[in-house]
Amino acid sequence: MTEIRTDPVTGNQVIIATERGKRPTDLKSVLPEKKVKKIEDSCPFCPGNEEKTPPEISRINRRDKWTVRVVPNKYPAVSMESSCNINDSILFKKEKGKGKHEVIIESREHNKSFFYMDIKEFEYMLKMYKKRYKDLINLEGIKYVSIFKNYKKEAGASLEHPHSQAIALPLVPKLIKEELHGSKNYFEKEGNCIYCDIIKEELNNNERIITETKNFLVLAPYASIYSYHTQIIPKEHKSNFETINNKLIEELAILLFDIFNRMGRLLGDFPFNMYLHTLPKDEENHNKTYHWHMEIAPRLSNQAGFELGSGMYINTVAPEQAAKVLRSVPTNCCNKKAYIV
């Protein structure tokens, strides 16, 4: 099968080419086996090395010890003190890289695999996501807070110790602009939130649903740009992640546990990115049209010259197939209360 799908929101184009997944390779990237300790003396994120990070911003304790800890990124992409000259020239436009860049340390254990996190750990992580989001979005001059995770070097991680990152930005990033624009366009034509309509259709045809709880759906998106690309979306219309309450955080934690459990059993300890998309500040006119969600992007292959040069994608696993196999992986979550749909 080879077909070209267009993402209904962003207009992203993806070639679904399932035969291409079978091609051979003589270029291996087998990394030398590494023995990783539970505590690594040289790691700035390990317990005992707290003084190696810049001063702590926030923490959550569990049995009197921190279990999630937030510190400034020592090598920030943006900074509130950015002193660059702005330039509004039509060809060479630039603005201050004003913002904050934080690290959310998710575990005390250096070698903790995200595929073996427990439900409580996911819950604390999500609570900290919310807390950091609320604090950062309210800073003066900040328009958007990007929260994301890089797991393994192939996914852009530079330190092994489990962590997510938050970057507060003075502007709305391009991909979020595209989502705002696409969903607003749809609303103007159809009178509905496009994400709500997608949820309805997906529940109807049941081809791309991986799992669901009472309040969340986990989908293989129709125009999945990565193999096993996954979207987690609240069933009820909500534009902003910030509004999530503790009960829903607990449910979402169970769902993350479930989905990473399924993915890990199917694909092993693989590199991935996870990120949150939510309504930017001062965009209330998109309240009815935008719908927050999270995505997991497995990094099972490298983007190549075709992707970089065209802005298109090639995906060798059809999302219907990805959903089918992920759905069939047994997990031990089904007896959880959240699962009574």
Next chain:
Amino acid sequence: MTEIRTDPVTGNQVIIATERGKRPTDLKSVLPEKKVKKIEDSCPFCPGNEEKTPPEISRINRRDKWTVRVVPNKYPAVSMESSCNINDSILFKKEKGKGKHEVIIESREHNKSFFYMDIKEFEYMLKMYKKRYKDLINLEGIKYVSIFKNYKKEAGASLEHPHSQAIALPLVPKLIKEELHGSKNYFEKEGNCIYCDIIKEELNNNERIITETKNFLVLAPYASIYSYHTQIIPKEHKSNFETINNKLIEELAILLFDIFNRMGRLLGDFPFNMYLHTLPKDEENHNKTYHWHMEIAPRLSNQAGFELGSGMYINTVAPEQAAKVLRSVPTNCCNKKAYIV
């Protein structure tokens, strides 16, 4: 320095964060040393294995033996025989993945480094780019031909033997659409081709020029999204690569030799992508506004969750700095006729 630059054509946003280049990492990706032979028995692109590829499409001989050879990709992303059902639904739009996918084998030598290609080899490669472009763009139903190269596994290559690829597509890819749109907008406001105006400005301020010949300029683009990102652009306004004549191909070959020589001396045998951007078929109304160019995208770091989740980029080497060091690398090209600017 941390600043956010916007690409004048595509609107791409890049954070230039030079301090971030200094961050430490405990995740190495040191591949085991591999001894690669000049001819590899199992490689379908090596001389002697010609029957292992699908039937040859085209070749250029040098001393009675092929030196460039084009074959169909055995695992094509698109195919003229695509039989998928099209769907014009507003949410789940798809079309046939109709097209052709070819491999351009650039050398007889399995272990030939692109950094050690000679000028003649670049010339043959470019001549074949033009030939394949002309044949493919004229196929019925084809709108765009993407020509690109993946060098090393980190840049998406699956086979080591030096090769480029051409994918003929039934649509205009997203990134090309953005370039067409951005350059047309500028033309409507300013009355000039935006690329021509950029060339003029860059020649004026001379901060981001890496090297130049009589007819081509090599730039570190103002909003470079990769470290050492490089653009090669004809000085005279031309919308379409297809119009390049043999004299200009010879000049461009010298320039590729020069720029890869400089980059290799500075950065070693590093992974990169190279791609060609040219006017799509049936877009004559963009003839005055679009300007063909080639880009080299070094893959010195992996895109991470921030990039995937935001559509923005972080670049830790300012293009002014990249241009400065690449300019200062000594090469043995300066006595070539093409260099008499």
